Amino acid sequence: MGEIGAEDLVNWEKLQSNGDVSEEKILVLVRLRPLSEKEIARNEVADWECINSTTILYRNSLQERSGLPTAYSFDRVFRGDSQTREVYDEGIKEIALSVVDGVNSTVFAYGQTSSGKTYTMNGITEYTVTDIYEYVQRHEERAFVMKFSAMEIYNEVVRDLLSTENTPLRMLDDPERGTIIEKLTEETLRDWNHLKELLSICEAQRQVGETSLNEASSRSHQILRLTIESTAREFIGKGNSTTLAASVNFVDLAGSERASQALSVGQRLKEGCHINRSLLTLSTVIRKLSKGRNGHINYRDSKLTRILQPALGGNARTAIICTLSPSRSHVEQSRNTLLFASCAKKISTSAQVNGGMSQKALGKHLPKKVARVENEFKSTPGPPVWDHGAFFKKKDAPIEKLEKEISELKKQRDLAHSRIDDLLRAIETDKASSQKDDEIIHSESSYSSDDISDLSHKTEDLHLGFGQDTDEICKEVRCVEMDKSDGTNESFGQSTSESEESMPILSESINSPVLEQHALSDLRTQATVNCNYGELNQKIQDVEKTIDSLFKQNPNASTSPRAPSASTEASGSFKLTRSQSCGRANVMTALSEFEMSEQLQSESTPPTALEKNFARKQWKLPPVIYGTDIARLARNDSRSSDYSSFVDEIRDQNYSHEEEDIPTLGSFVTGLREMAKIQYENRTGHQIQEIEKRDENIAGDQMMNDWPLKFEKLQKSIIELWQTCNISLIHRTYFILLIKDGVKDSIYVEVEHRRLSFLKEIFSTGTSVVQDGRTLTLASSKKSLRREREMLSRLMYKRYTEDERNRIYKEWGINLNSKQRRLQLVHLLWTDTEKTDHITKSAAIVAKLIGFSHNGRALKEMLGLSFTPPRVVRRSLITWKKTA
Numbered sequence: 027m028g029e030i031g032a033e034d035l036v037n038w039e040k041l042q043s044n045g046d047v048s049e050e051k052i053l054v055l056v057r058l059r060p061l062s063e064k065e066i067a068r069n070e071v072a073d074w075e076c077i078n079s080t081t082i083l084y085r086n087s088l089q090e091r092s093g094l095p096t097a098y099s100f101d102r103v104f105r106g107d108s109q110t111r112e113v114y115d116e117g118i119k120e121i122a123l124s125v126v127d128g129v130n131s132t133v134f135a136y137g138q139t140s141s142g143k144t145y146t147m148n149g150i151t152e153y154t155v156t157d158i159y160e161y162v163q164r165h166e167e168r169a170f171v172m173k174f175s176a177m178e179i180y181n182e183v184v185r186d187l188l189s190t191e192n193t194p195l196r197m198l199d200d201p202e203r204g205t206i207i208e209k210l211t212e213e214t215l216r217d218w219n220h221l222k223e224l225l226s227i228c229e230a231q232r233q234v235g236e237t238s239l240n241e242a243s244s245r246s247h248q249i250l251r252l253t254i255e256s257t258a259r260e261f262i263g264k265g266n267s268t269t270l271a272a273s274v275n276f277v278d279l280a281g282s283e284r285a286s287q288a289l290s291v292g293q294r295l296k297e298g299c300h301i302n303r304s305l306l307t308l309s310t311v312i313r314k315l316s317k318g319r320n321g322h323i324n325y326r327d328s329k330l331t332r333i334l335q336p337a338l339g340g341n342a343r344t345a346i347i348c349t350l351s352p353s354r355s356h357v358e359q360s361r362n363t364l365l366f367a368s369c370a371k372k373i374s375t376s377a378q379v380n381g382g383m384s385q386k387a388l389g390k391h392l393p394k395k396v397a398r399v400e401n402e403f404k405s406t407p408g409p410p411v412w413d414h415g416a417f418f419k420k421k422d423a424p425i426e427k428l429e430k431e432i433s434e435l436k437k438q439r440d441l442a443h444s445r446i447d448d449l450l451r452a453i454e455t456d457k458a459s460s461q462k463d464d465e466i467i468h469s470e471s472s473y474s475s476d477d478i479s480d481l482s483h484k485t486e487d488l489h490l491g492f493g494q495d496t497d498e499i500c501k502e503v504r505c506v507e508m509d510k511s512d513g514t515n516e517s518f519g520q521s522t523s524e525s526e527e528s529m530p531i532l533s534e535s536i537n538s539p540v541l542e543q544h545a546l547s548d549l550r551t552q553a554t555v556n557c558n559y560g561e562l563n564q565k566i567q568d569v570e571k572t573i574d575s576l577f578k579q580n581p582n583a584s585t586s587p588r589a590p591s592a593s594t595e596a597s598g599s600f601k602l603t604r605s606q607s608c609g610r611a612n613v614m615t616a617l618s619e620f621e622m623s624e625q626l627q628s629e630s631t632p633p634t635a636l637e638k639n640f641a642r643k644q645w646k647l648p649p650v651i652y653g654t655d656i657a658r659l660a661r662n663d664s665r666s667s668d669y670s671s672f673v674d675e676i677r678d679q680n681y682s683h684e685e686e687d688i689p690t691l692g693s694f695v696t697g698l699r700e701m702a703k704i705q706y707e708n709r710t711g712h713q714i715q716e717i718e719k720r721d722e723n724i725a726g727d728q729m730m731n732d733w734p735l736k737f738e739k740l741q742k743s744i745i746e747l748w749q750t751c752n753i754s755l756i757h758r759t760y761f762i763l764l765i766k767d768g769v770k771d772s773i774y775v776e777v778e779h780r781r782l783s784f785l786k787e788i789f790s791t792g793t794s795v796v797q798d799g800r801t802l803t804l805a806s807s808k809k810s811l812r813r814e815r816e817m818l819s820r821l822m823y824k825r826y827t828e829d830e831r832n833r834i835y836k837e838w839g840i841n842l843n844s845k846q847r848r849l850q851l852v853h854l855l856w857t858d859t860e861k862t863d864h865i866t867k868s869a870a871i872v873a874k875l876i877g878f879s880h881n882g883r884a885l886k887e888m889l890g891l892s893f894t895p896p897r898v899v900r901r902s903l904i905t906w907k908k909t910a
């Protein structure tokens with residue numbers, strides 16, 4: 027037992043040379059064990075060799091051809107014949123004994139089963155405790171209290187190793203102390219012998235199983251914790267005493283080998299899965315931390331990492347001893363251990379003194395701190411008078427920012443929840459209706475094959491997202507493999523581009539101030555890519571914790587939730603960015619927000635706060651009509667051969683759409699379906715119920731009675747809005763000719779109505795809206811419509827004979843001798859929104875001009891214009907009714 031000099035102990039001042047916290051890398055040691063008797067008996071060969079104090083080499087000649095590295099370097103490597111004392115003295119001691127100076131420390135042993143973890147940790151624990159006792163004896167000027175606790179994580183259940191009760195312990199989050207184990211026994215130590223007694227209790231209690239590799243294999247993760255508090259005796263009872271308090275953890279991990287290699291069956295295999303869950307998470311955490319502390323670290327994914335969070339990149343000094351078997355037969359596991367060690371080597375922790383300071387340290391530290399504060403005051407411009415308002419405003423800023431983050435994250439979580447509900451409900455409805463379909467002669471097929479596959483993809487994504495966890499926990503813990511399985515517990519949103527697309531971006535974010543946009547956009551991206559409930563909740567909790575700590579720093583700050591600041595309300599132009607995957611969800615969510623009233627009589631609803639804000643914001647709309655040509659549609663849409671041939675048919679018609687720049691039917695259909703789909707996807711559970719209720723009613727008399735009136739009202743309104751918003755005549759024509767069946771197409775009718783109401787509002791406030799990359803204003807929409815009319819007028823010669831033209835001119839009251847008769851005609855089309863006859867004739871002329879000949883329902887079905895979930899419907903006779 028060596029004498030401890032002051033120089034041996036880690037002095038906290040050394041850690042604090044640059045302030046209150048010191049960053050240092052995790053200490054990583056590798057220890058080879060000698061070949062065991064059994065291995066020797068099996069004529070196993072030792073392939074690993076420590077060629078110096080820091081490098082270990084793989085000596086197998088076959089290896090040279092494999093291309094894998096043969097040499098690995100660490101802080102220190104120990105040969106098979108080295109003693110545990112050496113391992114302790116040459117690295118571990120300094121870290122472990124930091125605890126007496128109020129600095130947390132943790133020592134891990136990591137390695138495959140039978141590599142020597144327990145053998146090493148037993149020795150390390152004993153040497154540390156002995157040294158601590160010696161230190162205590164030699165420092166009578168301080169009063170020490172030592173407490174000991176011990177726990178085991180077995181099959182992801184935490185057990186108290188000092189208690190004979192086998193009840194699982196709960197883990198709680200304490201804002202000050204982090205994760206704590208509820209009801210964990212903490213014994214105050216009387217002396218060294220008392221500790222020895224407790225250690226032997228732990229050893230007896232620890233789950234020990236038998237695998238083919240190690241007859242006394244530790245099947246659990248064991249954490250022994252020694253907490254030391256010390257106070258200078260001269261200050262005790264004088265009110266100005268400072269107490270140092272810190273813990274040292276000795277962590278003996280379960281074997282990191284794959285369950286199959288240990289020939290585990292039954293209970294052992296189950297253990298393997300759970301052991302690997304903790305180890306897998308530990309590996310993921312280590313790997314992520316090794317790349318820097320950016321982004322989310324999934325500490326909460328396992329009990330082990332949750333408990334050891336401070337030791338992994340937090341407030342602790344940490345050492346990891348990686349133990350290796352030298353045997354050739356274990357080379358794969360040994361390599362994995364070394365890869366884990368390599369990752370760990372890159373991690374830094376930020377240790378700091380807990381509780382108080384030693385007198386010596388206090389003497390050094392105070393003048394520095396005073397000087398720093400003085401400098402801060404000197405460098406702060408402004409009046410010498412203390413500005414409380416400014417001070418608290420400055421203090422409040424980060425709190426407000428974090429609160430916004432919380433609210434943003436909560437919304438994302440709720441939205442994700444609602445989306446899952448929506449999808450599941452849609453699938454249920456789909457299933458139920460499919461069963462009924464066979465019995466109903468004229469029932470309508472509702473989902474296009476596209477929609478069904480879309481939904482089932484999403485369902486798979488969901489299952490993948492949530493089921494992944496179960497699969498992942500059984501994977502072998504391998505640092506290298508982590509790169510592939512990085513998606514552990516990641517959201518279904520990440521699984522496919524499909525689901526990325528479907529992840530709605532929060533429209534609420536439009537209320538956020540411009541200054542917050544960068545942060546919010548990061549959050550938004552994170553949420554889209556990484557979002558799952560666990561992570562969102564974790565993030566929320568993390569941010570809440572940070573707020574708590576900020577409040578602690580600033581006790582005067584109000585703890586009540588803050589109302590949005592005036593600046594938030596008055597935020598200037600907010601441009602929703604449109605990524606390839608999220609753009610339309612972005613827009614449609616905004617539309618959903620706009621339609622605060624689900625009822626169709628939205629025009630009579632008082633404007634919402636959001637609506638009132640239109641004037642200050644710039645909006646985007648999805649590509650409703652423009653931009654997609656038939657060829658592109660055919661390329662992108664693999665729905666059915668019927669559909670493709672139909673597209674070809676349209677394309678092959680005599681009329682050249684490209685030539686006249688006519689928005690194609692394909693683009694119309696795509697836009698409409700896209701909007702309807704998003705609209706449906708964005709409905710909340712309540713809204714779905716409404717639809718379902720309505721769907722049920724469709725089959726009954728009530729619906730037959732109610733819907734025509736509603737439909738008529740909507741129809742009238744849409745026609746007026748088309749005119750008000752200068753909507754393309756071609757769009758109006760396609761819509762009115764295709765969307766005839768009011769019941770079946772209700773969603774399209776509703777979507778169109780809302781879109782137009784939205785546009786009207788936008789235009790009336792002089793605001794612009796971005797649609798398909800183009801900025802739309804009232805003026806630009808007028809201009810587009812004028813151009814379209816000119817284009818249509820040119821087509822009059824092509825589509826009609828002279829006789830036909832003259833007949834039309836007469837019918838529309840145009841003097842046959844007047845100039846620009848064609849232009850006169852097209853300027854009359856679709857203008858009288860009150861007269862159905864006018865509308866019908868206008869649609870007929872435009873259809874002829876653009877070469878659109880339709881055959882009603884068959885055409886719609888070919889186009890897949892059936893969006894709403896399968897329903898039992900009677901064939902409806904409702905069509906666009908006369909409004910005059």
Ligand SMILES: Nc1ncnc2c1ncn2[C@@H]1O[C@H](COP(=O)(O)OP(=O)(O)OP(=O)(O)O)[C@@H](O)[C@H]1O
Nearest residue numbers: 059138139140141142143144145240243244280281
């Ligand atoms: N450095 C060493 N020198 C001599 N013997 C060793 C050494 N390391 C381990 N051993 C022996 O190897 C055997 C396995 O060691 P140990 O139980 O510590 O492995 P382990 O890694 O803790 O295994 P498990 O994960 O299964 O608990 C024990 O009999 C132990 O005495």
